Amino acid sequence: xxxxxxxxxxxxxxxxxxxxxxxxTNFNAIGTAMGFExxxxxxxxxxxxxxxxxxxxxxxNQEIHPMTTVYTRARKRCELNVFDxxxxxTVYNTYNFPQSYKGIKNAFKSLYVDFLVxxxxxxEGVNSIRTQIKNLERSTSKYDYCKKQLEESRxxxxxxxxxxxxxxxxxxxxxxxxxxxxxxFIFSWDNLPKATTLIEPDFYFVWSDYMKNELLxxxxxxxxxxxxxxxxxxxxxxxxxxxxxTKADFYKTHNLETHKKYICFSGDxxxxxxxxxxxxxDLALSVRELNKQDYNLGIIYRKCPVDFTGRYDTILAKxxxxxxxxxxxxxxxxxSWNEIMPTKDDFALQANICHHTEFxxxxxxxxVFDFVAHNKSCLFFDYEQPQLxxxxxxxxxxxxxxxxxxxxxxxxxxxxxxxKELTSIVKSIxxxxxxxxxxxxxxxxxxxxxxxxxASEKIWNAISKIIT
Numbered sequence: 001x002x003x004x005x006x007x008x009x010x011x012x013x014x015x016x017x018x019x020x021x022x023x024x025t026n027f028n029a030i031g032t033a034m035g036f037e038x039x040x041x042x043x044x045x046x047x048x049x050x051x052x053x054x055x056x057x058x059x060x061n062q063e064i065h066p067m068t069t070v071y072t073r074a075r076k077r078c079e080l081n082v083f084d085x086x087x088x089x090t091v092y093n094t095y096n097f098p099q100s101y102k103g104i105k106n107a108f109k110s111l112y113v114d115f116l117v118x119x120x121x122x123x124e125g126v127n128s129i130r131t132q133i134k135n136l137e138r139s140t141s142k143y144d145y146c147k148k149q150l151e152e153s154r155x156x157x158x159x160x161x162x163x164x165x166x167x168x169x170x171x172x173x174x175x176x177x178x179x180x181x182x183x184x185f186i187f188s189w190d191n192l193p194k195a196t197t198l199i200e201p202d203f204y205f206v207w208s209d210y211m212k213n214e215l216l217x218x219x220x221x222x223x224x225x226x227x228x229x230x231x232x233x234x235x236x237x238x239x240x241x242x243x244x245x246t247k248a249d250f251y252k253t254h255n256l257e258t259h260k261k262y263i264c265f266s267g268d269x270x271x272x273x274x275x276x277x278x279x280x281x282d283l284a285l286s287v288r289e290l291n292k293q294d295y296n297l298g299i300i301y302r303k304c305p306v307d308f309t310g311r312y313d314t315i316l317a318k319x320x321x322x323x324x325x326x327x328x329x330x331x332x333x334x335x336s337w338n339e340i341m342p343t344k345d346d347f348a349l350q351a352n353i354c355h356h357t358e359f360x361x362x363x364x365x366x367x368v369f370d371f372v373a374h375n376k377s378c379l380f381f382d383y384e385q386p387q388l389x390x391x392x393x394x395x396x397x398x399x400x401x402x403x404x405x406x407x408x409x410x411x412x413x414x415x416x417x418x419x420k421e422l423t424s425i426v427k428s429i430x431x432x433x434x435x436x437x438x439x440x441x442x443x444x445x446x447x448x449x450x451x452x453x454x455a456s457e458k459i460w461n462a463i464s465k466i467i468t
Contacts, residue, residue, distance in 0.1 A: 008157075009037070014171070015044060015167065022161050034460050043165075057153060064166050070109050071136065075198075092193065130221075147177065161185055182203070183201055230459045234448075237350070245352050250355075251356075259296050262358065263297060265361045273395050275387050286423040298324060358376070359371065406446055411436055
């Protein structure tokens, strides 16, 4: 219902991550209908105005302080050390990635990070690093630039779509120093235990009560009244039946064979699953084996949108009798992973792949939630490949991460822990003898919340409360 008074809200995109949830969904239309005057404060190369027709204010200044990357890297490492000590764990440090010492510049930065980690891995030390990051970013031309933009535009609230990028720090500080309320959305289910939140807004929006408890646990400087449980727009499209094609149309669009049933293999990035292509091969071999038993199966391979390696090419060619590749409808507008932008059409594509396949096979992905929204099972590969060698990350580490402890029970997904069992597990899923859907739905409710279609509305209602 449209309200009388218009309220000016900046939807801040520090990188491309927030586009999918907040520019390509009905988020803008819902906010406009509720009386908001919405402008995208756009730090990305994506052209909001020309591509989507929404108001935007471009942030052209990309300068961060040269020492900010040093301090933000150190902050993460120090926080993870604090978590390990505070919660008597060893898992938090597995979220760290090796530093580079190649070249004078990299070596200096990495050694400085090491020094800070050695001397600041306690709560007092973390607080001093947090303060230093703010001091550094307030001294930049980006801070002055953003402050001037805000003074001219005078929005009533800044909604930051991703708390992780260092590019977000100066704009949020500029808003806070002008007394403009700031909010951040925790955009992924694994953000908080990984110590990746770099900005400290006035308010936070989280998916669920579970995530709120995590935020209060890992960010002791945040108070309960600063946190709103809103859900996430990420899964709304799975409940929009208007996006679904008929099976005949879907098969025709993607040149699928009408007599076959398809299994989805959802590809992972190289960090999460460096040997991902061999799990696809294992599934292809199982499908060939079952096809000898008259199952008439195929595989739809949906690659990770930010994976531009050629590592699957040999497998795709070798098993072209059973694998069909349907690429995500994303496009690069820059060179880094967070400049690979989704398109609106990909929401429909992903929903149709979930709807028209039997189940998904994957390594440790939130695709388990996408598929359970369609009452479909998720199979998690959880065994080592023979190609595993020194310097290659074992995928089993993923399942030890904190966010997997949120499962109501181990039955929330179907884990394959021995390659020899893969064919029989696939067969059991197809025959209706195995499913993770009942427990998976409980897990969905824990992580995503029980009202997944109302997230955009809840976010705008929370913003209304903040500025009234």
